[in-house]
Amino acid sequence: MTETIPARPHLPGACPPGAYPLDHLVLPTASLDVARARLVSLGFVVAPTGIHPFGTENCCVFLDDGTYLEPLAVGNAQGAVKAIADGNVFVARDRAYRDSCGNEGFSALVLGTQNADADHARYVGAGLSAGEMLSFSRAFTDPAGNSDTASFKLAFASGTGATDAFLFACERINAPKVDRTALQIHSNGATGIIEVVAVSTEPSEQHRLISIATRSRAAGQGIGTAFGLPNATLTLLDPVAFETRFGIPAGGPSELRFAAIVCSVRFADTVAKLLAASSVEHDIRGDDIVVRPASGQGAAFVFQEKA
Incomplete structure (x- = not known):
């Protein structure tokens, strides 16, 4: 079968002299x-x-x-x-x-x-x-x-x-x-990706690679480092900070590994009820609904309610 190709995210002055989307x-x-x-x-x-x-x-x-x-x-x-x-x-x-x-x-x-x-x-x-x-x-x-x-x-x-x-x-x-309207209406109410979380045993050693690839400067974010993109944030954490935030293991040692995807949803209650009905294990951690990786889902999925 063939595939539906998405359009580029609409951003004013697409790809300006700054961070890439x-x-x-x-x-x-x-x-x-x-x-x-x-x-x-x-x-x-x-x-x-x-x-x-x-x-x-x-x-x-x-x-x-x-x-x-x-x-x-x-x-x-x-x-x-x-x-x-x-x-x-x-x-x-x-x-x-x-x-x-x-x-x-x-x-x-x-x-x-x-x-x-x-x-x-x-x-x-x-x-x-x-x-x-x-x-x-x-x-x-x-x-x-x-x-x-x-x-x-x-x-x-x-x-x-x-x-x-x-x-x-x-x-x-x-x-x-x-x-693509029909392909973008999800029963969990997901509307976009607001954050990608990576893990590194040596986070500071990854700043140059990420900054050059994204054209975004590293910024302190309490327990981690954030790279701001026009439509999302790339957050870099050490394994301890990752486990503290999401309550799940960070996996084995790695220079750099992408580990979690944070999606915006319209209503957190809708997500929680849907996951329960589908017998999908999940944890509520503050404003986050965290679903651990599983077969067919290689990263932790995190759902956050956004107005």
């Missing part, structure tokens, strides 16, 4: 069927399966703020092996993540850009490039059955030798307009 998050999974079932149990609408031309496939969750979640599986193992041999950084990083962390997780934070070539040059100049750029196109079909082609250009950044996380800039060369 959050575009989407990549969530490796062993099975899209399992991921789809899990996400539906959390109250999300999940789009039809999308096929990449290099062996991977996804089933995305689109949000009203223009961001989205991308559960990612290997649909064609032979195609993925060939893509890695051909130098495809996206697939190679996915394989490295799975080898290091397993088939369920949260591997990448993706930023919106209007000039991926310039971003690649910045990453190379800073010694943070994760490899060659990737350009590709794929077919998509909108809810009305209209078909077109979407094209992308990606530039990758990561720490030296890091396998647990990477960041990349995504430029949409061609993104036809489609009506």
Whole structure:
């Protein structure tokens, strides 16, 4: 099947000389069927399966703020092996993540850009490039059955030798307009991603990578460090601070690992009732409803009521 392609989040003067906007998050999974079932149990609408031309496939969750979640599986193992041999950084990083962390997780934070070539040059100049750029196109079909082609250009950044996380800039060369309204109305009332939380055993060592990739300066945030994006916040915590905030283990030692996604919802009570009805275990911690990672859900999901 083909995939519905989201439009860029609407921001005044898109990609100004400042921080880049959050575009989407990549969530490796062993099975899209399992991921789809899990996400539906959390109250999300999940789009039809999308096929990449290099062996991977996804089933995305689109949000009203223009961001989205991308559960990612290997649909064609032979195609993925060939893509890695051909130098495809996206697939190679996915394989490295799975080898290091397993088939369920949260591997990448993706930023919106209007000039991926310039971003690649910045990453190379800073010694943070994760490899060659990737350009590709794929077919998509909108809810009305209209078909077109979407094209992308990606530039990758990561720490030296890091396998647990990477960041990349995504430029949409061609993104036809489609009506995604039906895919953005979630029974849990989710409207957007307001925060992404990463964990590091050496947080200060990650500031340069994150600042260069996001074009946002690190700012103190009590027990952690915040990087402000136009449409979200990237928060970096040490393992103790992560466990203190969310009440769940931070996992094994890592230079950098994305660990939690905070979504805005209209009514917290609606989420709590839905999770209970779906027999999904969750914890209430202050204003947060915390759902631990599970098969098909590689990160902690946190729901916050926002007016």
